[in-house]
Amino acid sequence: MTETIAFIGGGNMAASLIGGLVASGHKPGAIAVVDTDRAKAEALRRQYGISNANSATEAVRDAQVVVLAVKPQVLQAAVHGLSLPSGSAVISIAAGIRIDSLRRWLGPQVQIVRSMPNTPALYRAGMSGLYAPPETQAGAREAAQYVLGAVGETCWVETEPMLDALTAVSGSGPAYVFQLCEMMCNAGIALGLPADTARQLATHTVAGAARMLSDSDEDAAALRLQVTSKGGTTAAAIESLENGGVRKLYNAALECAARRAAELGDELDRS
Ligand SMILES: NC(=O)c1ccc[n+]([C@@H]2O[C@H](COP(=O)([O-])OP(=O)(O)OC[C@H]3O[C@@H](n4cnc5c(N)ncnc54)[C@H](OP(=O)(O)O)[C@@H]3O)[C@@H](O)[C@H]2O)c1
Incomplete structure (x- = not known):
């Protein structure tokens, strides 16, 4: 995949995903990150050569794929006012934030996938569950598979509540x-x-x-x-x-x- 990937949140999980993507050959210039803690985004820029944005709007400007990697409690505020073009793939790794909420906050034009990775992703030995509603198109599913696949194994579940069962098995x-x-x-x-x-x-x-x-x-x-x-x-x-x-x-x-x-x-x- 050659699309530009923007990360909103540059903490532990984003750093693992970025590290995994770069190690698997994704061009660092096609990855952007924004974090309220500027030092974290700057450290990622220095370590991997990715771009470091000043705002979420700037981070997503050239991105076809957006990864939401902030804590669940701050996600709504982090995407507030963000305007994503039709067809953008949005991958949320925020535990517990449901597709309906994401659609409400981001608009109906985006293609949403929810994922639940687990901590061994920090060592690229993760097990990530993925769920996409029926209306999410193949391109966004492939993007999610590509991003989470960079830090370990992936598996898709057929219904959103199954992510809760998956959380019980692999998340915890x-x-x-x-x-x-x-x-x-x-x-x-x-x-x-x-x-x-x-x-x-x-x-x-x-x-x-x-x-x-x-x-x-x-x-x-x-x-x-x-x-x-x-x-x-x-x-x-x-x-x-x-x-x-x-x-x-x-x-x-x-x-x-x-x-x-x-x-x-x-x-x-x-x-
Ligand atoms: N770590 C795991 O094993 C794991 C497993 C499954 C799912 N997840 C999910 O992954 C997500 C990220 O987890 P994490 O462990 O990587 O958390 P984290 O290390 O706390 O990273 C989140 C980062 O986002 C920053 N941030 C906060 N508000 C922001 C905003 N409005 N815009 C941009 N950046 C903002 C935080 O900065 P501040 O520190 O300054 O607030 C922090 O650097 C969470 O939703 C979590 O549920 C994590």
Whole structure:
């Protein structure tokens, strides 16, 4: 894609996306950023050679694709008074801001895609969900796929509420994995290991298992069965987890996350 991409907001996620785009060959001169914190936009200009605009209007002037990368609470103010030409592709990564609100604020002429990336995008190992309403044309969908694809894997969902379920799995997901690592480490300490040894073991076990998952054709259940011999140590631990209701707990936890995502969306809709 050669179109000019404007970023409104130049914080953590925008910096990851810009870094990913430049690394994948997008011309730095075809990327513009505006941030109320001038120092952030200037740092991005120096690091990647992109353009640094003084206002959102200036940033989007030559852009065919606009990425909304400010916090949800300030998005409406950030796009206030912005006039985007018909057919502009707008990709919002702001959690919880619904398509209807975006259309109300930007006008019916723009082609909107909503995305929910996750934190590993900072390492270009992200998992981003994407949703576009039926009226969004192929060009805008391709642009969103291109921008989010620069920081990892992408997947499309068919309905907007599915983004709440996706948020529960992949948006909040890295925290569950960090918690798992933390619990394995603490359990190792309780078994008598020195803290730094337990931490090293847990961290590299989680990282190694994640690598097996991403590199293998087998799914998680199959990999788990492969390393669980009948009557062995792993089987004893897995049985204990199953008896303790770990699956029920996860179902309930992700239900809470999805419900919270929907509630936050409602709150932002009303604000
Ligand atoms: N980080 C993640 O892992 C993640 C995951 C999924 C979705 N998201 C979404 O991505 C969006 C950005 O998140 P982030 O972590 O990158 O946030 P961030 O680091 O706070 O970046 C947002 C930037 O936008 C600037 N800003 C505020 N108002 C502005 C305006 N009117 N015009 C231009 N720039 C403005 C902020 O400046 P100030 O600091 O001076 O206010 C800040 O530099 C959020 O909507 C979030 O929901 C993030």
